[in-house]
Amino acid sequence: MPAQPFFEVSDHPPRTPGAKTVLQADDIARVLDRIAHQILEKTQGGAGVALLGIPTRGEPLAQRLADRIASFAGVQVGLGSLDITLYRDDLRTQASRPLGRTVEPAGGVDGKLVILVDDVLFSGRTVRAALDALTDLGRPRAVQLAVLVDRGHRELPIRADYVGKNLPTSAEEQVRVRLAEIDGADEVSIV
Amino acid sequence: MNRHLLSAGDLDAAGATQILDSAEQMDAIQNRQVKKLPALRGRTVVNLFFEDSTRTRSSFEIAGKWLSADVINVSAKGSSVSKGESLRDTALTVAAMGVDAVVVRHPSSGAARRITEWVDCHVINAGDGTHEHPTQALLDAFSLRRRLGELAGRHIVIVGDLTHSRVARSNVLLLTRLGAQVTLVAPPTLMPAGVHSWNCTTSWDLDATLAGKVAGDVDAVMMLRVQRERMGRGSAGGDDPSRAAVGYFPTEREYAIGYGLSPARLDLLPEHAPVLHPGPMNRGLEISSMAADSDRSLVLDQVRAGVAVRMAVLYHLLAGADEASDGLRATEAVSS
Numbered sequence: 001m002p003a004q005p006f007f008e009v010s011d012h013p014p015r016t017p018g019a020k021t022v023l024q025a026d027d028i029a030r031v032l033d034r035i036a037h038q039i040l041e042k043t044q045g046g047a048g049v050a051l052l053g054i055p056t057r058g059e060p061l062a063q064r065l066a067d068r069i070a071s072f073a074g075v076q077v078g079l080g081s082l083d084i085t086l087y088r089d090d091l092r093t094q095a096s097r098p099l100g101r102t103v104e105p106a107g108g109v110d111g112k113l114v115i116l117v118d119d120v121l122f123s124g125r126t127v128r129a130a131l132d133a134l135t136d137l138g139r140p141r142a143v144q145l146a147v148l149v150d151r152g153h154r155e156l157p158i159r160a161d162y163v164g165k166n167l168p169t170s171a172e173e174q175v176r177v178r179l180a181e182i183d184g185a186d187e188v189s190i191v
Numbered sequence: 192m193n194r195h196l197l198s199a200g201d202l203d204a205a206g207a208t209q210i211l212d213s214a215e216q217m218d219a220i221q222n223r224q225v226k227k228l229p230a231l232r233g234r235t236v237v238n239l240f241f242e243d244s245t246r247t248r249s250s251f252e253i254a255g256k257w258l259s260a261d262v263i264n265v266s267a268k269g270s271s272v273s274k275g276e277s278l279r280d281t282a283l284t285v286a287a288m289g290v291d292a293v294v295v296r297h298p299s300s301g302a303a304r305r306i307t308e309w310v311d312c313h314v315i316n317a318g319d320g321t322h323e324h325p326t327q328a329l330l331d332a333f334s335l336r337r338r339l340g341e342l343a344g345r346h347i348v349i350v351g352d353l354t355h356s357r358v359a360r361s362n363v364l365l366l367t368r369l370g371a372q373v374t375l376v377a378p379p380t381l382m383p384a385g386v387h388s389w390n391c392t393t394s395w396d397l398d399a400t401l402a403g404k405v406a407g408d409v410d411a412v413m414m415l416r417v418q419r420e421r422m423g424r425g426s427a428g429g430d431d432p433s434r435a436a437v438g439y440f441p442t443e444r445e446y447a448i449g450y451g452l453s454p455a456r457l458d459l460l461p462e463h464a465p466v467l468h469p470g471p472m473n474r475g476l477e478i479s480s481m482a483a484d485s486d487r488s489l490v491l492d493q494v495r496a497g498v499a500v501r502m503a504v505l506y507h508l509l510a511g512a513d514e515a516s517d518g519l520r521a522t523e524a525v526s527s
Contacts, residue, residue, distance in 0.1 A: 137223065
């Protein structure tokens, strides 16, 4: 198998005029610090936890949370990624998409407390697809959800257990998350 | 992605790379307990096989089923084809049942392309005569890429019965598109007509090629089967299958000496170079058991890759929106 970097690094996209920055790099760092502490608090020290990042930007977020949990509590939680492309409910409405990576955490997901990690929670359809995908991987003890931004407008009965920032938006606005591992810099903005 | 997959030449480098990348993800499913993905739920794929096949037909069937498509096998034996039905009528009959894709294997070159002129569904060429076998080339490229890394700048040698090989043509098209260099080696009688116009070098000397004296150091060697069934029955050979290849080479023993991958030839290859064979193998003819069973042999990797690559092909052809057929469905809905 060809050696691939864990994350693809693209050129910095040009800043869109009219974009409003909501979280800057140090804000994102503090938000992730807090979520890592919350995970430790809610899971009694992170025992049996596996973080599953949803590609693309959930992957580096899960990695960062795992690093923080390791440095705060000295616990190595499971880390993996879960591609949901094949489980989307809108596969047929668009041209076929490239697949992301699914990497099972060491020890699998059976009996674990799986925490799905994504950048933006919007309609909830991605999370629904992720729950289906997770079922095919195994049977976790419980599933929780951590997101960097919750922008509202849910179309399914889904809520997050850990939220970085609640961001009231109109449906027409776009929330753009940039992360250093992929985009060269950390920033959350409304376009 | 195109609507059909008829030729390896239909794929540009980006499209081929996307299929290979997707196949990497599809391959991971083989390690799971639940081997089922929902991407093609509600789609129907028909395997229309007018020629014998084990691995291609079964791997297309498994690929479709693991993606949750309904897969139906139609083979010439045991169907209306044996009652004299024409290719066109058979294709139209199958298409009239509302299938989403037809996977075609046929002894005549160009059969799959001809079918696209008659039916509206996706058509995948699973081998047409001595012309093309694009999914085989994709799985060969997939196996090579796993072993060697990126294929750009690599030198692949393809040896054997090139005249009757659809695998060789598809591989030359695909491997060169991915940036590799290809050398074809065969006795003059088994070199295809018009090979000078292909994007590759040719040689009649296997030893010199493997030693790197013809077109540079070799990164992989692919042995092709001597296709006795396509060689006809020479008058001298009569009905004796062991002499069916008369006219192309004097005896099997002489072919094996000149063009078989013997243990000695295996030693000529650089350490890192793997051995491929699309199967089924004629052990002792084009490939020795020593080579076929060595840890440099990718033969079983190729079979395994076949399922993942065909899943990727079915996914990219069938899973997404399809403008042509959606338009058709819209008109059907209006008329009904």
